[in-house]
Amino acid sequence: MSSNVQSEKFRGSNVKGQADLFLGPFYSLLRKEVMRFLKVSMQTILTPMVSSLLYLLIFGVSLGAYIQMKGGISYLEFLIPGLVMMGCLNNAFQNSSSSIIIAKFSGDLEDLKVAPISYTQIILAVALGGLVRGVVVGTITYVVGAIFCYFKADTVIAIHHPLWLLVFIVLGGLSFSLLGLAAAFWAKSFDQMAAVNSFILLPLMYLGGVFFSIDNLHPFWQSIARANPLIYFINGVRYGILGVSDVTPEHACVVALVTLVLMYWLAFRTLARASFLRW
């Protein structure tokens, strides 16, 4: 249309010769996923931080004074790893699900289908994007919680087992990011997506041992609670930060790995059957 073009030499050249179909699509989609949540950081990073602060104030300070935990730790200390993991998992889920839902609504999900991107590349890029947001929110929650704990209880929360912490953050973040991706590709309306949030994600979160130790539950409810994979993710992180946990880290790690494999399978199966057409 315009004739004021300098780079005529490029017009007919075969740029496909430089194409890297292995890393290129994956890296681009991952970059897009990360840039997307950074562009709305007020909503994706600051809001979860405020939520964590409120939880710390209400549960950690107000109610925490009346709750005794085993192992000589305060309820405030007990609460912080749970909030870190809850923030990480919730935001990993929200990142991948909202990204796909928005793309379905605006139509740019079609861009992925018509490009030479494999399902594996889509899954890995979206899952990693969710993990990055989960890690950012989890880290901020930890820092806020540690500062809060220092000024309120004069206690420094040191990380006892950083490698275990990393393992559970990565496994948990990826698993919930994959769950978000599967839910979003499955959903055919905003209502269906909201139903997954309300009837699956929130119960799993709030009954996942963020606010209580399963040792304090009746044996019947303990056995029910142990069916919730979040118990293992959250206790794994609690072990990583505080060095105490309701389950052994090895046991928790096996459950976390199995959950991750199941979530990948679910995401792949859903994606392979999903429509990329706009709503």
Add this chain to the structure above:
Amino acid sequence: MTASENSAGVTKDTVSPLLVQNLSKNYGAIEAVRNASFNLNKGEVFGLLGPNGAGKTSIISCIVTLEKPTSGSIFVGGFDVQKNPREAKRNVGFVPQEIINHGYFNVEEILSFQSGYFGLLHNRERTDYILHELRLYEHRHKKVKQLSGGMKRRLLIAKALVHSPQLLLLDEPTAGVDIELREQLWQFVKKLKAEGVTVLLTTHYLEEAEQLCDRVGLIDKGEIKMVESTQFLIDKFTGRSVRVKFRNVVAPRDFELRTGETVGDLINKEKLDVNQIEDINISEGTLEDAFRRVIYQ
């Protein structure tokens, strides 16, 4: 053209940028496309013309794998889009009918992502070239919602071209755009053709198809009725109309010239008095006339 395949799903004859063979697409009980077959020649502009709901978009959606064919096969550059979709899709640029929003990102970012999807992580020179060509360069830092309708449509075209596709699919690219932009897009399509890009175009504007297309396929109710060169269709299905004005007669008389018939033949046939003829006006047949005759009669 025969599409004899090897085990990788690649045809031996890799000349045709697009080959559609016996394609059918059903949506439940509705047959959107019925046994459609056609192929494109390298470097041509091919128009797929038909009324609303004829099946044009369904065919394009099957080519880009947005829809799965009920039966039949499609080859892009020799690659079967079902068996080898990634190889097939890297040769295709697709411009959809509807505008895409891309809420958070600006034009430059959108093209960068799009290049990456096609494996091109360092594609700045090409994207700058496209931005200049489509007069979007000065708007490259704007988000989609800040662009005018015409710019949004040009952005769709820019996205489809960042990876230098051999085959460009334009699904009603000028729907709802003003005359000036439409003519700019026509010029751009002609330029792409000159660069060797093969173009498949669906449009409601038959004047557009007549100007741009080397060949057209006429489709109605999911069936390809005819695939011919544009000029052949006009010649075969339309006549030239001749309006003769006679001296001292107010109302002119209209005649139709059949293919191969000359004005002289007409004068002889109708026994017209040449000395009484004041003026003769000849109008050529249009693709629209041919379209009406094939589809509606």
